[in-house]
Amino acid sequence: MNKQGEVNKKAWSYRAYELWVNKFGLPKDVAKDMIRQPKIYLRRDIEFLGNVNGKKIANLLGSCGRKAIPLAILGADVTIVDISEDNKKYAIEVAKEAGVNLTYIVSDFSELNIDEMRNSFDITYMEGGILHYFLDLNEISQKIYSMLKIGGRLVLNDFHPIRKIFKVRDIFEVRDDSLELTGDYFENELKIGAVAYEKLFPVAEQNEFPKCLLRYWTMGEIISSFASAGFIIDKLVEGPRFDSNKNIPGEFTLIASKLKIQR
Ligand SMILES: C[S@@+](CC[C@H](N)C(=O)[O-])C[C@H]1O[C@@H](n2cnc3c(N)ncnc32)[C@H](O)[C@@H]1O
Known part of the structure; x- marks a missing residue:
């Protein structure tokens, strides 16, 4: 595994199962709620995913x-690829309680052998903090393209690259200095960042959390990378920040299609 993958695997494996139980609840309770209102969990993404019944979906970094x-629960055949065993343990327990099948592959996606998965998915779906885990975005977008069937669709929701120039890059963290400008939108080196759930633990324990290594991409790099992999861009929808600064973009969703024979 490359250095970034190793570091991020360690970070995402630290106390993750414990966190999910504390934050979301016991698998049996979470499963019950998911069965009651599955679409709520998919937020606005359901609009872009469409009717998923019978669809084969790769939920990367799921x-x-x-x-x-x-x-x-809505009838899709879903495969998660994620680097953390702790995440798998929780997901498999919830899926079992919900009475659905879930294929869960624990792997660094950048190192996953996809030979058996080429041209097999209707949708590749990723959301909520994805692209900064990869140092080579072209390699990732080409892999995603290869996994899709002709006519397949990419639905990618991620944090908006504008956050690169704010002092606080975490768009969930509301602080007075959140929007103080700093840094360089065009920087391209790896940065040390906290694992997303670290701040949900008591302050005294936060220092013990292993850190992540992150590469923050610009919007131009993201769109160019998926376009050069062969995707036809259908839509790029930008949405506001999650705090009170609704006049500034906080997230985006890229919808793109694989319409032709693999290059
Ligand atoms: C912020 S989460 C994404 C949100 C997630 N889709 C959800 O449902 O909450 C990022 C995920 O990426 C995983 N991850 C980080 N680097 C990875 C890599 N190189 N390959 C596969 N998974 C990775 C982490 O384990 C973590 O579960």
Whole structure:
């Protein structure tokens, strides 16, 4: 595994199962709620995913199954690829309680052998903190393209690259200095960052959390990378920040299609 993958695997494996139980609840309770209202878990993404019944979906970096299991409840055949065993443990327990099948591959996606998965998925779906885990975006977009069937669709929701120039890059973290400008939008080196859930633990324990290594991409790099992999861009939808600064973009969703024979 490359250095970035190793570091991020360690970070995402640290106390993750414990966190999911504390934050979301016991697998049996979470499963019950997902069965009751699966679409709520998919937020606005359901609009872009469409009717998923009978669809084969790769939920890349799908974490503890908060999106994959509701998709399976709605009738999709879902495969998660994620680097953390802890996430798998929680996701598999919830899926079992919900009575749905879930294929869960624990792997660094950049090192996953996809030979058996080429041209096999209707949708590749990723959301909520994805692209900064990869140092080579072209390699990732080509892999995703290869996994899709002709006519297949990419639905990618991620944090907006504009956050690169704010002092606080985490768009969930509301602080007075959140929007103070700093840094360089065009920087391209790896940065040390906290694992997303670290701040949900008591302050005294936060220092013990292993850190992540992140590469923050610009919007131009993201769109160019998926376009050069062969995708036809259908839509790029930008949405506001999650805090009170609704006049600034916080996230985006890229919808793109694979329409022709693999290059
Ligand atoms: C912020 S989460 C994404 C949100 C997630 N889709 C959800 O349902 O909550 C990022 C996920 O990426 C995984 N991850 C990080 N680097 C990875 C890599 N190189 N390959 C596969 N998974 C990775 C982490 O384990 C984590 O579950």
